[in-house]
Amino acid sequence: MQRRDWLRNGSLAALAAASFHGARAAARPRLRLGMIGTGMRGQVLLRELLRRDDVDVVALCDIEPFMLKRALDQVGKAGKPGPQTFGEGGDPQAWRRLLEVEGLDGVIIATPWEWHAPMAIAAMQARVAVGCEVVAGITLQDHWDVLRTQQRSGTPYMLLENVCYRRDVMAVLQMVRAGLFGELVHLQGGYQHDLRAVKFNSGDPARPYGGGAEFGAKGWSEARWRTEHSVRRNGELYPSHGIGPCAMFTNIHRGNRFTRINSFATKARGLHEYAEAQGGKQHPSAQLKFSLGDVVTTTLACENGETILLQHDTSLPRPYSLGFRVQGTHGLWMDVNHSVHVEGISPPHQWEPFEKYGDKFDHPLWKKYAAAAEGAGHGGMDFFVIHAFVEALKADAPMPIDIYDAVAWSAITPLSEQSIAEDNKTLPFPDFTEGRWKTRKPIFAFDDRY
Incomplete structure (x- = not known):
């Protein structure tokens, strides 16, 4: 991109944002929101919207009558x-x-x-603010298109990545900011979650998880659409749970950025064996060749010298884990063993329980809203991610997980696919901010608002 084009795009984005924000009050006490998609995930988020006194859910859309009815029942029960x-x-x-x-x-x-x-593109063109579930797009071009639309329209966009609001993750963010681990060097995360019973079921709406080997038109809920991605794609298909917190810790787009990426994939065995066990060797699902490697490992390099390792592991039997590791010159945190080691504080060569540090560095958001988040989805995280979107939109403030975060975190998927397809080639990572990362300031959840 030529410098004059960069400046022109920046000016247009600023004018569009001014136009959008100038068309509404600086702050508003109440929002009128709609929801597209009222399936299992949509209903979890809808519950959080319905619990709020500052939101009116005025429109719902779903082409599956069963799910739409369940959503309407939720609205009715909430009064x-x-x-x-x-x-x-x-x-x-x-x-x-x-x-x-x-x-x-x-x-x-x-x-x-x-x-x-x-x-998201159509919503932003209509000047309707977007809270989008992960992921932001499928192809790399999708991500550029979403970004350019947001820049032209100035319409707020937030990626609803809930793990950024996990209580231990936010406490570790406080620890990182306090310098407890020294200078960060290496981080790890991922999506390590046995999804075999999500990708296959019996097709019975009463049993959305497991109980069969059906997917696609014969499946139900996520098996209707998600499994097909495992059939035809091979890459880091679900990066944001792992990369979101790691990006927060390393100030990506706020003084740092991703520079290079490569990915490796193992052979694909888990989904085939599961489909065969559930439906028999002659079942159509057992006859398929799945493209998605059972474990996909992706490495990213950062401008400031850190490396980040992600692992996507959804086709084999395993307990759930996001596999976080934050390591610096003075110590590290690992979520798998719920432990911390800090040089000069911890006994030499020994782990300490995370709870000791988690209580001390508990984030102000959790201290303020823990009671309100009780009973919310994913251990309270869903309360916080909806709360962040609503409060930022009400205040006409920047989204805490904004358009640059959304497209970069999500673009890991098509880039990983390309790397694997090109014999694990290391690729340059696009700078979606076009240089703005050098001067942007961190806004990740630093106060007790959102």
Whole structure:
């Protein structure tokens, strides 16, 4: 990109943002929100919206009547007014009509991955703020398109990555900021979660997890769409749970950036064996060749000299773990053994329980809102990620997980696919900020608002 184009794009983005923000009050006490996608994940997020007194859920869209009815039942049980509904007739473009609802402040997108980019783009073009479930797009071009639309329109966009709000993760962020680990050197994270019973089921709406070897049109819930990605794609398919906190710790886009990436994938065996065990050797699912390696390992290099290792591991039997490790010149934290070692404080060559440090460095957000988050999805994280989106939008403030974070974290997927396809080639990582990372300031959850 030529310098004049960079300056022009920056100016256009600033003008668009001013236009968007100038069209609304500097702050508002209440929001009118819609939701596209009311499946299992959408219903979890809907519950958090319905618990709030500062949100009116005015529109819901889903082309699966069973899920839409369940969402409406949630609204009714919460004692809230019935929203407008879209999609009952099965029209896959019904979501576009939701974006035309008068006075809509924002929309939550909780649909299959391939819909995220087109829906977010259309919403931003309609000047409707976006809270998008992970991921931001499928192809690398998707990510540039989402970014350019946000820059042109100035419409707020937040990636709803809930793990950034996990209590221990936020405490470790406090520890990093306090310099407890010294200068950071190496980090690890990932998505290590046995999803075999998510990717295959019996097709019975009453049993969305396991109980069969069906997927696609014969499957139900995530098996309808998610499994197909394992059939045809090989890469780090779900990076943001791992990379989000690691990016927070290393100030990515705020004085640091990713510079290079490469990925390796093992052979694919787990899904085949599971489908065979559930449906028999002659079942169509057992006849497929799955592209996704059972364990995908991705390494990123950073401008400031850190390395980050991610692992995607969803096709084999294993307990859930995100595998975090934050290591610096003075010590480290690992979540697998829930332990910390700090030189000069911990006994030499020995671990200490994380709780000792977690209590001391508990983040102000958790101290303030722990009671409100009780019972929320994923151990309270879903309260915080919705809270962050709502409060930032109400205050007309920057989104804490913004468009640059969204596209960079999510673009790891197509870049990892390319690396694997090109014999594990190390690739340059795009600078989506186009140099802005040098002067942007950290805003990741530094106070007790959001």
